[in-house]
Amino acid sequence: MSAAERPTTGASGAGATATAGPPALVIDDLRLNFEVRGIQREAIRGVSIRIDEGESYGLVGESGCGKSTVAFAVMRYLARNARIVGGSIRLAGRDLLAMRESELRTLRQTALSMVYQNPGSSLNPSIRVGDQVSEAFQILGVDRAESERRAREMLAKVQISDPDRVMQRYPHQLSGGMQQRVVIAMALAKDPTLLIMDEPTTGLDATVEAEVLDLVSSLRREFRTSVLFISHNLGVVARVCDRVGVLYAGRMVEESPTDELFRNPRHPYTVGLLRCIPKWGSRKADGPLDTIPGFPPAVGAAIAACVFADRCGLVQDICRTTEPDLFDVGEDHRARCHFHDRAQDLPRAEPPAAGTGTGAGTAGSNEGAPAGADEEPLIRLESVNKTFRQEGHEIRALADISIVIRPGETLGLVGESGSGKTTLARTLLGITTPDGGSVVEFEGHPLPMKIAQRTPEQIRALQIVFQSPDSSLNRRHTVRRIVGRALTKLVGMRGEQRQERIYTLTRSVRLDRPALDARPAQLSGGLKQRVAIARAFAGDPRLVLCDEPTSALDVSVQAAILNLLVSLQREEKVAYLFISHDLGVVRYISDRIAVLYLGRVMEVGDADVVFGGPHHPYTEALLSAAPILEGERGPRIRLEGEVPSAASPPSGCVFHTRCPRFLGEICVNQEPPLAEAEPGHLMRCHIPIEELRAMQSKETPPTGSGDANGSGEPS
Amino acid sequence: NNNSGAPSPTATVGGSPTPGGGSVKAGGTITVSEISPAGAVNPLTVADEGGLATLGQAGQYLTWSNDKLQLEPVIAESWSPNTDGSVWTFKIRQGVTYNDGSTQLTADDVVATLKAHSDPANKGNALSAFTGVLEPDGVAAQGSDTVVCTLKAPNGSFPYLVSSDNYNVIILPASYDYGGDYTKSFIGTGPWKMSNFNSQTGVTYVKSPSYWQQGLPYLDGFSLKYFADQQPQVLGLQQGSIDVIAQFSAATGQALLNDSAITVYATKSSAHRQVHMRTDQAPFDKKEIRQALALSLNRPDLVSGLMNGKADLGNDSPFAPAFPQTDTSVPQRAQNISQAQQLMSQGGAANGFNVTLYTWNGYEIPQLAQLIQQAAAQIKITIKLQVQDANTYYSKYWLNSPMGITDYGHRGVPNVFLAAPLLSTGTWNAAHYKNPAYDTLVGQYVAAVDLDAQRAVAKQIETMLLDDTPIVFPYFYNHMSASKPTIAGAEFTGMGHIRLTKAGLTA
């Protein structure tokens, strides 16, 4: 690792400076309740955090564990029904909770700022960006002209290429990445003592995310601001934070320097979390991912002792009787567990990839292997095009896509937002009709483009699991009805028979019977997604399209869903078209991978090949942008600028505008064909594969082989 | 025969208090409110109060039928019939100049006017009075100052047919084009000329310098303001923005009646409501039933309650107490439930029946309808009310409804009332009453030239109608007008004319 890239070194430095000034933020045993229908519900159950000057502190934890609440408590911006019932918050020594409104305002003007998820909505849609930024200066009493100048400066600092243009823009005219930069610029305007970032990159593309994160760490160095960085994504935290605190059910369960935490987690929950995440390069063949059984306790749930006891594999009676304190388990490393020393012996919730696992594994890899290439493809797309017309201009969402999906295999589909992944899926399903001339074949026979013209078999054979179960399940229907209807409609089942099938089906997706009569609102995200999966499998499909089925879920739940999909595939011999942003996940589950950019396939090939390299420059960039936890990684390959508009794609190779390996003329003038660079590995690039190999071999990103199933354990 | 002499210059409005009598000072202008004309203000076609009140300002008639239903000479200085009343001779006033200041009135103008209104081709509203009486070729001038009308049939009341009662017949120059727009010129022999007209808001009149009655009118002018509704008029008078309300219904005017600061004029009239029952259809084809219904009404209550006492009892014939011709010796029909019930059973409807009463939503008519409904309920007649707007009622239901209430404006003589709604050939015969005996009686009545003869026939008609009861005449209501006490000399007729020739602000 180069010191430039990894903040950890900075951390020690921060530790040093910490002794100098007072800590930027000290939260001491913060307790906060939400009053709901007159009942006080504990949301934060005593959280203590200390952030030194210039230090960046990561707060991680599953959704709903109280991260944002802590953040807003620090901002003193709480919901009306929120009550701080204990503890103190000190900012640079000053007691926040004691402050009067006016003091608080000055503090917000000068010392405290926050960046949160969804920059789109955090900028005022009807005020020019410039004015919004300079406003931050004007509050400080700077006159108009001056503040505008500084605003321009600030925007430049957040690496916005031409600030003057942007200042004239309205938020909606900027891309998500730009918007977030602007927000960050506003936040840093006052050169704050503490900058709180609540999921600042959630919702952005991996590439954009990577840039923003780089920006954050570089700005940190420049401004020496302390950062409270909130994320559910350990990889992200790993990238920008010196120290990390793991929050669970409003309780801090472990806290340590970043590397230490990932190398040597000492709380079963942390251990569990880390195991849920597919290791870089691990494959479904290596066996199922580990999961954390059960659900986190709800806000206000009465908790006797250890908050994690109910889900803990190591639980003993003591855990249910006495709450463990934060044990010091290493230098600057604390864990709230009676058995912190045995934390890593936490038994797997899922059976490890033993005999069956490998058996399945080989089977899995066989399907993926080129060996299968000769067998008749399940789906064949031949120069599929889709053009949307939106007030006047045309958006080419799919540009002659030609790929095949083989029976029982998983084709991973990756690409930045807007690259056409969903459109491709919808086209296959017949919900979106492709342009004329496109060919879609199913088992060798042409597949009608409109669902209405498809035979029941064909309809049954192609099903989908949408990204958000909240949207894909009818809120007003019970699970039984949702699944049942699918059965009736797809396989014409009725009465008893149908009931039976409902039971077997839901059992196979690990839904217990009581859930059957619940409505989606009453189920957790994971359960909902299982229902969606059950519905997709109602008519034993041949191909299930999974459009980011886990991206809305917490990692522990994601793991469970992935396992489920894998095992279903094994049982039903179903093929998947698996769309995801998370390369780790895609790699874990896919046999082959297709990379999409502006509606074009840039690269297709077996997972190992595509990830192992040599890769298409775009793939290369995606890979280097992927936030990964452990081990070495190559230098970040930056992608300049935003994804060009699909309405007016660049000439020649559509990627040339951002290509790190840009050749020149040729790239600008002629579009490279999707050619077979090596057996079973197609690529759309002018650079010969050997050269690519040469360029990239200098710094090969780690392949799974190295620490596939090891990295969790202490070395 | 009645040919009174020259008009008495200070003819005050009888029957109604006019403080200070004629003692009014010259000059000043006032505002008179009037219900807006139902249609275009066209001498031929006007058929409503708003219209006729407008016509009656710049326009004048041969004779003026005053509030006592006696004729006063106007354009005609005098008149006389031949022996059987089939030929009438009118002496036309000389030296009358139209309000255009130039045109002189001649007998030819009168002839032209009468021809125009009596010509069926013109489809004038006056036809309803002239049909069967006068036809164009029956009118001729003798010299410049005499007009002779030769009637189709003898008619003792003919002078009334050319009086203000036949309100369309204002005397216009022979040159006048009846197809044209009267409201452009408002030409006429009257004391006023139009200075501004708006079919929506009303007319502004100024004194006509060339008016033939010396020293009249007193006022410099007045504005006739149109209102869609009576209520604003009442409020306006109370509040002072209006000086005279030409006409209001006793019900609406409740406030005015017991307001000491307002002068109310109650002019006896023959205006009334007719409750017709279709005599040619069940259930009202039996006269017992019709009588029963008539008997169920408590008329004194109607008069005192509904009309605030500003009405005369009706006796189920057109002969209103206001008419000199009426024979008042015929016993008044009074409420008698038990008798009514008997009649019901005689009529074979001992336990009642259902019937729909059609009428329209104006004046006190809906209330009357409801009171009739109440009354009928006592003898097990269940009345369902269908209250339409005027046009729907008159165009769809009036002449073919089992039962209905129709409003009849004032007439100076009962002739029209006797003919149109009751003759077998009557054009407004909503009751579909066909009784040859009655028809002949009406014939006799019309022909009768002097009052006693007329009254004699009247008695027979009254008795006959009382027995047949094709139509219930519950009451004849007074024509109600009101003004500020500071205004005197305004004359009103039951017809709805308002004459301001001698009106003015009290000195």
Place this chain on the structure above:
Amino acid sequence: MGRFLLRRLGLAILTLILLSLIVFFGTHVLPGDVGRVILGPFADARAVAELDKQLGADKPLIVQYWTWVSGVFRGDLGTSLAFQQSVSSLLFPALLNSLKLALVAFVIVVPLGILGGIVSALNRDRFTDRAITITGLSSVAVPEFVTGIVLIVIFAVNLNWFPVTAQAPPGSSLLTQLHYLLLPAIALVFVLFGYIARITRAGMIEALDADYTRTATLKGLPQRTVVRRHVLRNALLPTIAVVATQTGYLIGGLVAIEVLFNYQGIGHLLFISAQKKDLPVLEACVLVVGVVYLIATVIADVIYSLLNPRIRYGTAE
């Protein structure tokens, strides 16, 4: 945005055409023969029948529609059956009057309503909010003619502060006219206040809850500035649309008020012509009311698009 406006305009015109169809065929379901309308209730039946034939009210509807519409486009709205004068000579003065009245009402109610909405949103769920909301609900509830009557009795008849009619004498000064119009205007204000306040409140609350408002607050801006600079602009956008729609409905409300105050406006004319079955006038009135409404909405959309950058500038993506 040019395209946006063009499209908007095109739609308006299309709507207009449909409107004319509705109006025409709507009115031609009317019973009661034209001749009767002209000659009046007591007119001789033969006369009526005769006239009907002359007026050719027996031609097929489509033909009649065409003659009418083509007339309208030539600016000739036909002649009134009841008044025997050109419809336009009746219509446009009336329209002008109504617009005067509507204007006065608006000048009073729009600021009031918006203010009310803002205040109640800022004191959300507190007493003030409830008070304003309830007041709004109630004022909306009472039909304007009831309010009008009460106002007349109190202020015109008893206190004699205002005239009972809204019709100022011809040629009276602006001030006098205003004096005449105030009472009916207030009656209308009652009806509209609650509605505008309600929408404003909704818009405000949405804006207050928006992330960008939070951003502004966390910038350390004082509450007042936050509201003035960040909340209002976004909050008032929806209100504009509402105000526009209300103009249309306001004119609907004018019927009762104008009749009550004997004000020679479009509503009054419409009422009369409806009573008299004066088709040409009735049609023209309804058509005009519709047109006014359409214009209002178009204007609103223009303003809206001017204030809303999303429409003013297309998106970058």
Place this chain on the structure above:
Amino acid sequence: MISRPRPEDVGTEAGVDPVLQAFGVEGQHDSGDGSRSTARRERFRLLLRSPTFIIGTLVVLFWIFCAIFGKQIAPYNYLGEPGSILHKLEPPSSQHWFGTDDLGRDVLSRVIVGSRGILVVALLATALGTVAGTAIGLATGYVGGWLDEVVSRILDAFLAIPVVILGVLALVALGPSSVTVILVIGFVFTPIIARTVRAAVLPEREQEYVAAAELRHERRSYVMFVEILPNVSGPILVEFTVRVGYAIFAIVTLTFLGFGIQPPAPDWGLQIASQYIYLSGHIWWPTLFPALAIASLVVAVNLVSDGLARVFER
């Protein structure tokens, strides 16, 4: 695009509005803790906690009671007795709490009995409009395309004419009667409601459960009425109650103008129409009490819809 649930929104909203706060907590129940109260029961509890809603409901119930038992509980015959005319326009007294009208009829009785007419007409009319409007709204919103374009234009055209005027037009055409009033008001409301429903359907249409249904090749009618309709029932219910309020308003106005319900119905609007002329004589009781009745009913209805809206909307 990745979109994660953002409970912090729940947070802020929750602070704002107790109703949504509850949903925030629903959000929590998601993560499968013991209590699984459904959204519906939740809403109900919340409604019962809103005093304005309670008051509104009580008043409405009161009038419904009057509508049903009016004739029995009315102290006098609302049509009056023969001779009652002699007691006309008597001010409120111990015999006649609300005084008597111009035919000597007991105003109180007429107000009580009058509730039936207005309620029945208003409810039926609104129901009619809601059913039609919902059907159209669903169709245009879901099917979209040219159907949407065409129908929307037509609806716009209708919406350009104020309710009262459209009402006058139609009533003059068909002749006044309760039935026609119902038909007319129902008809006039259809486009308004259709528009609201359409607006509610559009976002639903984008929801993926619709796509999922299409993937099963469901019939359109099924998608509209079984899949989408239940999800827009909230807005529809709210719209319905709001419209009831406006229906009453419109009916009364039409009646006042003489195009609505006709005598001798004890309809409130009719009472006002026939009695307001006496106001100038300071005879306020026959007008005031019906007016108050109308106000109380419409306000109550609005309170109810307001309550529902706060619970159902978004």
